[in-house]
Amino acid sequence: MRPIVTMLLALALCVPLEGLASSRPVEVHQLLALPQPETPIAALTLDACGGGYDAKLIGFLIEERIPATVFATRKWIERNAEGMAMLRSHPELFDIEDHGANHVPAVIGPGRRVYGITGNPDVAHLESEVRDGAAAVEAATGNAPRWYRGATAEYDPRALRAIMAMGYKVAGFSINADAGATLRRDTIVARLDAVRPGDIIIAHMNKPGSDTAEGMASGLKSLQMRGFRFVTLREMDVRPALAFHPSRI
Secondary structure, rough: OOHHHHHHHHHHHOOHHHHHHHHOOOEEEEEEEEOOOOOOOOOOOOOOOOOOOHOOOOHHHHHHHHHEEHHHHHOHHHHHHHHHHHHHHOOOOOOEEEEEOOOOEEEEEOOOOEOOOEOEOOOOHHHHHHHHHHHEEEEEEEOOOOOOEEEEEOOOOOHHHHHHHHHOEEEEOEEEOOOOOOOHHHHHHHHHHHHOOEEEEEOOOOOOOHHHHHHHHHHHHHHHHHEEEEHHHHHOOOEEEEEEEHOOO
16 A cells, blocks of 8 residues: 555544554544534444344433444344334434444455454455445335444455445444443443543444443443433544543553
């Protein structure tokens, strides 16, 4: 990749410059572009990778009127009619975006893996993963997705270029609330306690047996008590997150 193109892509997505100069996967870290930096606004994003439907978590969000951007895969949509029906019944709260067809990581090359999950053998397979996932979202909701988040939320440079060339915005985050729905309640609460104005939270809604619902409910209530309100990614621009405290990611 030419040096200037590498630098511009790194600045646009806020990924490490050395990562884009190589082929290793990187995370995309972003914040909301708040008109006033200290305004207590954050975005909640939820991944629906595969697996089930966390009715307890979604029920809490509906009760508290907390909006969220949901990144759903085609296979999750096909397997969770009840969950999709609930999300669709509250379009004022839930914006459903593209998480791919089969939850294949956005890395390109034979045998490449992220967290043990095999990626795409070539660009054509990546494009199919993105396109087929988007088609499933549009068929289920009537709305074409604008945002894409890849499986594992890591990307290599070729994948980032291909996704953006297809016209999608790549969805990053700044607070990893539940680490793939593997964390216990108290750890989730502690991570949400670190939320600051403009943060983009990532969590999961596909593992109803996890502590995610309980931890998110407690942590989000605390944020509400601190005066936070929540928006979807369609409601506000994002910007690169230029600095992180280790505990925040």
